Amino acid sequence: MGTAPNQFAADSILRRIATAQDQRQTAVLRTYLQSPKSSYRRAAAMAFASVQDRAALPDLLSALSDADSQVRQATAYALGQTADSAAAPVLASQIATETDAQARRYQWEALGRCVGRTSLPLLLRVPPSTDTLQAVGQAWGLYRAGLRGVTSEAAVRRVVTLLAAAQPYGARLAAANALARTARLDLTQYEAPITAAATADARYPVRVAATTSLSKVKSTALPATLSGILRRDADYRVRVAALRAMNAGMYLPVKEAAWAALDDASNQVAVTAAEFFLTHATGETGKLFLDRANRLANWRVRSTLLAAALHHAAAEEKPGIRAVIEQRFSTATDVYEKSFLLKALGEDPAAYAFVEQATFAPNQVPVISTYGIEALVALRSRPDFPVAQQPLFVSTLEKALATNDVALIGTAATALREPKLEMRGAFRNTELLRQAQSRIALPRDIEAWQALQQALDFLANKTTPTPLPSAAAQHPIDWALVQTIPATQRAVVHTSRGDVVLRLRVEEAPGSVASFVQLVRQGFYANKNFHRVVPNFVAQGGCPRGDGWGGTDYTLRSEFADLRYGEGAVGLASAGKDTESCQWFITHAPTHHLDGRYTIFAQVERGMDVVHRLDIGDRISSVELL
Incomplete structure (x- = not known):
């Protein structure tokens, strides 16, 4: 492995700019936007992608006409992250005069992040057919607008045009994702081009998103199309998308294909x-x-199939199926299997006492108690939950809030503000919420603190949310450590399924990488688990509790560099901007709705086959720096 120093090792100005970004110092960054050195102007512009201070808008709009194209590109990215509608007309004007193709592509995408319903036509001008980068940029712009619910019939027609096989891959990928991710679309009239992309595109990410888009098509031919994709597509991620596009209305014609998928080579x-x-x-x-x-x-x-058995069982079948699940829980040795069995029991209100007993058993492991309280909330949410048992649920929430377990507290607090549970009249012990909040360790357990505060606001019928506490213990960048990390630093994650080699992105996320390296050297990740695996999305691990509610006693500020969530991107989990800690996830496929929202600090270089096999409960034996 190479040991070339990273860009911060010999350049104190780049360290100052990154520190200003980390500390959200807009005034300092403004001065570097005026630097005679273009690399510093570019770094300062990119810093605003993380700071996202609208007060810097005039400075960024001015930098859009910088003499250096890379500065203009970074500025466009930062403007998109800031997402101020006032930037839309300036971006559209810059697109018309931009001389650099790559900068223009970024300006199109930024425009999509900034347009509103009235300014959406700025995004619909058809660029010259010979300019493929403009088509790519426009497609990403339409995707970013669609994510925010900004669309129109004209926009959808343009997106479908960009899905055609003759378009460049980047345009097809963005167009397919725009159709998949834009809410409340009826794509029935576009069934033919979407089906063509879902079944014939050469690239699996386009087929995945196009297949997902088929869920918005109403057609008698759709069950056969989705069943065919499920049976024949060579990529498991497309097969997952086909299953998710199926619905109850097409159950009979697709169930045989779905039945066969229970034996798919991919778990x-x-x-x-x-x-x-x-x-x-x-x-x-x-x-x-x-x-x-x-x-x-x-x-x-x-x-999961046992849960289906209990969910669909007739009344006379339920006791026997429930007994089977409870017996399996009693004999299972894997804590994650036991947890999923409690989740399955969340399909039958008659299992309430069993689940509650398991949840609050003395010295219960956190993973099981977390799944247990979630199952109890699921039971209370069911329409067949007995009215006579509703006071029991209130006492369950009180029991959870009285513990020192952040998952029990946070889940109970979240349930209290669920409108359909109508807890305002049923739960009156708000002092118990305040006492629980006083026991929360900040900033580590910010998610539980926030859930408690939102519950208090909800029960008080307060319309203005209470702001989060300042995270005084946020972790400054350890520059002494950063300067020792090579630009090409690798780390190998030794898992129970095999090894995964990561390349750390120290130049794009110095604070996050320094924290990760420090935790690795401390042996923090040894014997942790992958506690969350969502098919065709992410495998997530690094939680010290093993249930997703654990963290370190500090938080990191988000670092949003010009990186995208493609296959094998490694991001830091968070409870919102600037709350990152020790948990991280690896993406199975492009997941671009995460772009600019979660810090990317590494990329899988080898071992994606291992990542695709990972499942909940798989172990991280250790992480080693190479």
Whole structure:
């Protein structure tokens, strides 16, 4: 491995700019936007992508006409991150005169982040057909606008044009994701071009997003199309998308394909198939799913299918199925399997006492108690939850709030502000919430603190949210450590499925990488688990509790460099901007709705095959710096 120093090792000005970014010092960064050295102007412009201070808008708009194209590119990215509608007309004007193709591509995307409904036409001008980068930029702009719900029929027509096979890959990818991610679209009239992309595009990310888009098509041909994709596409991520695009209305014509998917070579597909049956099966007996579950080896697929058995069972079937699940819980040795079995019991109100006893058992491991309280909330949310048991649920929440467990506290607080549970009249012990809040360790448990405060605001019918406390213990960048990290630093994650090699992005995320390196050297990640794996999305680990509620006693500020969530991007989990800690996730495929919202601090270089096999409960034996 190379040991070339990173850009901060010999350049104190770049360290000052990064420190100003980390400390959100707009005034300092403004001065560097005027630097005679273009690399400093570019770094300062990029810093505003993380700072996101609208007070800097005039400075950034001025920098859009900088003599250096890379500065203009960085400025466009920062303007998009700031997402101020006042920037839209200036960006559109710059696009018309921009001489650098790459900078113009960034300006198109930034425009999509800034336009509103009235300024959306600025994004719809059709660029010359010979300028492929403009097509790519416009497609990303339309995607970014669509994510915010800013669209029109004309915009959708343009997006579909950009999905065509003749368009460059970047345009097709953005267009397919725009159709998949823009809410409340009816894409029925575009069934043919979307189906063509879903079934014939050469690149799997386009097929994934186009297949997802088919869920917005109403057609009698759709069940056969989705079943064909599920049976034939070679990429498991496309097969997952096909299952997720299926719904209850097409259950009968697709169920055989979904049934076969329970035996898919990819456990990710099998899990998604089980989730399909849990959510969408109609007219089936509980015994059908119970019998199939008992023949499955993978505990996660089996537990999900047991949940389907309980969910769809007739009244006379439920006691027997519930007994099977409770017996499996009693004999299972894996804490994650036990947790999923409690989750399955969340399908039957008659299991309430069993789940509560397991949740609050003395010295219960956090993972099981976390899944348990979530199952109890799910039970209370069911329409068949007995009215006579509702006071019992209030006492359960009080019991959770009286503990010192952040997951129990945070989940109970979240339930209190769920409108459909109507807890304003039922729960009156607000002092218990305040006492729980006083026990919260900040900034480590900011998520639980926030849930408690939101519950207090909700119960008081307060319309103005109480602001979060200042995170005084945020972690400054350790520059002495950063300067020792090579630009090409690698780390290997040793897992129970095999090794995954990461390249750390120290030049784009120095504070995050320094924290990660420090934790690695302390052995922090040894014997942790992947506690969250969402098929065709992420595998997430690094939680000291093993349930997603754990962290360090400090938080990091977000670092949003010009990086995108493609396959194998490694990001820091957070409870919102500037709350990152020790948990991280690896993406299975492009997930561009995360761009600019979660810090990317590394990229998988080798071992993506391992990442695709990871499942909940798989172990991180250690992480080693190479």
